[in-house]
Amino acid sequence: MRLGLVLGDQLSLELPSLKALDPAHDAILMAEVEGEARYVPHHPQKIVLVFSAMRHFAQALRERGWQVHYVPIDDSDNSGTIVGELRRWRERLGAAQIDLTECGEWRLEHGLRESGLPLTWHRDTRFLCSREAFARWAEGRRQLRMEHFYRGMRKRCGLLLEPDGSPAGGAWNFDSENRKPLPRNLGAPFAARFTPDAITLAVMALVRQRFGDHYGEIDGFEYPVTQQQAGELWQHFLDFGLAAFGDYQDAMAEGEPYLFHSRISAALNIGLLDVRQLCEDVQQAWREGRVPLNAAEGFIRQLIGWREYVRGVYWLRMPDYATLNHFGNARALPEFYWTGNTRMRCMAQAIGQTLRLGYAHHVQRLMVTGNFALLAGIAPAAICEWYLAVYIDAFDWVELPNTLGMVMHADGGYLGSKPYCASGRYIQRMSDHCKACSYRVDKVVEADACPFNALYWHFLIRHRQRLSANPRLAMVYRNLDRMAAARRDGVWQRGEQLLAELDAGRPL
Secondary structure, eight states, X not given: OEEEXXXXXXXXXXXXXXXXXXXXXXXXXXXXXXXXXXXXXXOHHHHHHHHHHHHHHHHHHHHTTOEEEEEOTTOTTOOSSHHHHHHHHHHHHTOSEXXXXXXXXXXXXXXXXXXXXXXXXXXXXXXXXXXXXXXXXHTTOSSOOHHHHHHHHHHHHTOSBOTTSOBGGGOSOOGGGSOOOOOTTOOOOOOOOOOOOHHHHHHHHHHHHHSTTSXXXXXXXXXXXXXXXXXXXXXXXXXXXXXXXXXHTTOOBTTBSSTTOOOOHHHHHTTSSOHHHHHHHHHHHHHTTSSOHHHHHHHHIIIIIIIHHHHHHHHHHTXXXXXXXXXXXXXXXXXXHHHXXXXXXXXXXXXXHHHHHSOOOHHHIIIIIHHHHHHHTBOHHHHHHHHHHHOTTOOHHHHXXXXXXXXXXXXXXXXXXXXXXXXXXHHHHHOSGGGGOSSBTTXXXXXXXXXXXXHHHHHHHHTHHHHTTXXXXXXXHHHHHHSOHHHHHXXXXXXXXXXXXXXXXXXO
16 A cells, blocks of 8 residues: 655645545545644644644545544654654555655755655646746746746746737736725725634644644634635635735735735645636636736736745755845844834734734735844844744745745845835835824934834945945935935934844834
8 A cells, every 4th residue: 555645735635646546545644743833933823724724634535535544733642743653654554655745845855855765756736837847947047037937927827818928918017006005995805704613623722722832812713724615715805805906915004904915825825725726717807807907917926926936946945045144134033023012003013913813914024024124134044934933824935935035135136136125104105004103204313213214224324235236226325325424324323223222122
């Protein structure tokens, strides 16, 4: 017989290793292990999501005739690691071969490949671009650019194209139309929520008992844990969110954690949704006139552009990629990232909802918590671990390149062409947070000035040698040069003061 391994982020009936096995003769192993639940302090709702979805998936496999050996985390014989469970069950069942699909994390796959077990690997066909195909595309390129990759993926997948192969609407990218601030009195759709069933409630009790020391709240868990529920969440977004997503995907608002975002990334990343079907559904909604082109293009770009691109970069450059630190940052992550105890309203809102929900949308991550970490010179490894721990959709293949490359520019521009840095004015333009903030976004050097403002200029001054030649920052440096010398000195001193406060462990 053969033994198939199904990991917690591989909950798809189309998984290649499942397809290679015969339920009449072979068996499946699924295991909840301490090694995966604790290597970073994962948000309790993330652990609930994965364990509950695993248990529901095991049930679905059994209903289809599979012999499933499921190891709960509180099993007294649980070895605590995936490799340990594979050894134990291979010996117990007498399995001659172990079939498994490529992992989502280099750390785990490397450990498996070094285990000495008789493993047969299968390519993860849930992604549209294989590791090998991405490596071929990247070969010979000194710098990679997502836009070039994305255009090739659009052509290859036949998405949003005119009959002659040109892009629909005459442009490949409508990003300039995706940055509108939220109009006053424009209400967001109600959020689709899923009441925990008996399986999920049991997992919640278990996680509360075993992982109660982890960052984040467990009560209020409402994420989909089955393929059917994930499909319902997706349909809800198609019906109520996608049409406005294009215009307002970068907007932020008080008390509105979701706005017009789909919230499907966690379900997609653990295998409950199929990216091909999602793209076809979006294209169909556009062709039928139910959503504008900038919404359809913006969403498809996230799916087959950024998502596939960062995965390609991850597997192309690991493990060395995780050690990159272009700016030489060494500052510790401030304590308020774990507590939300800060007077900066935008940071308190983003961190607070992360504590409650394990969720923040991409602009909150990139331009609020990530922007601050970049400007403050936080060590890349520290902020990467934080993102991996606190977000319910975070798995290393997608989190690490987005954080280390896009947020922190720690790869020196390999993944993206410029640092995503901004002053408080950007946050004011894209949100209503500044109205209730203790700091003044219209000030720079004063004691009550928004910290983002002085830190923004301080970052540009201290890294001028590295960044001034970047053509996308040329205008910014011209503005810096036009600043009066006394003003520049004041900005520098204010930045130094703020960084000293961080080093002293005091929340801003």
